[in-house]
Amino acid sequence: MASIAALHDGVKDAKLDREPYFWTVLNDSERRSSRLRESVLSTARIILLGLGMDVIYQYKVLGAFYPGEGALVALLLAFIPYLLLRGPIARVARRWITRNLSSTTHG
Numbered sequence: 001m002a003s004i005a006a007l008h009d010g011v012k013d014a015k016l017d018r019e020p021y022f023w024t025v026l027n028d029s030e031r032r033s034s035r036l037r038e039s040v041l042s043t044a045r046i047i048l049l050g051l052g053m054d055v056i057y058q059y060k061v062l063g064a065f066y067p068g069e070g071a072l073v074a075l076l077l078a079f080i081p082y083l084l085l086r087g088p089i090a091r092v093a094r095r096w097i098t099r100n101l102s103s104t105t106h107g
């Protein structure tokens with residue numbers, strides 16, 4: 001699910017010709033909070049679904065709930081993959097868009 005959200009947002013970044021996502025988050029203090037907010041909104045359902053599944057798993061298997069573990073699992077399985085995939089997807093999409101535009105203008 002995180003890869004689907006990253007695919008959607010990465011292609012959107014390529015179409016809008018935005019700077020690389022992860023680079024902006026790390027190095028642009030002015031746009032960092034807005035880009036992170038955007039990613040949290042994109043992955044919110046995935047994070048909540050992951051938390052819900054982990055709560056059920058912990059209750060069934062462990063007989064208890066450990067909130068820290070649940071949050072960590074949701075972040076590791078939803079938010080981190082999104083952060084890591086969005087930039088490379090945007091680069092591939094940007095190349096594909098550029099290639100298609102140049103082939104239509106020359107062909």
